[in-house]
Amino acid sequence: MISSIATRQVSTTLRLRLSSTSLINKSTTVQQQLRRFSKDVKDAATKEQPPKSSSSSGSSSSSSWWDSAEFWGRCGALAGWGMSGAAIYDALESSPELISLNMTGVLLVYSSLFARWAFVVKPQNLLLAGCHVTNVAAQANQLRRAVEYKKENGKGKLSIYFLYTF
Secondary structure (H helix, E strand, O other): OHHHHHHHHHHHHHHHHHHHHHHHHHHHHHHHHHHHHHHHHHHHHHOOOOOOOOOOOOOOOOOOHHHOHHHHHHHHHHHHHHHHHHHHHHHHHOOHHHOOHHHHHHHHHHHHHHHHHHHHOOOOOHHHHHHHHHHHHHHHHHHHHHHHHHHHOOOOOHHHHHHHHO
């Protein structure tokens, strides 16, 4: 009976030692792999990169204006100026009864978000940020005009109107 208990304890102790030894071997293997990987990364980082061809546009000779992110960023900014110009034109020429408070609110949020994005993205697109900041100002003016018109003409309580439209 004592020998069976002793045998179990010895076998348990051996299993624990073997498993801890295999864990140690595994951890050293992982450490060696990490060292090799970091060495490979350092070697790749220190390799000399071939010089890029310089051209007047700053892009490689194989890419065209059609593939250029800069070109499409400028096109987007020019289209955005159309939206800002339309809001300014409406403020000068149209009557305030035609202004949609829902659409004005949506355009305020949209232009606020994209003005921030155009300023934060790298490289910055300041032309796009400028058109959205202008649109925020124009839409805020449109919102002011619409609210004043609705107050003057008694189109119902404005707070109730906002509750039902949003």
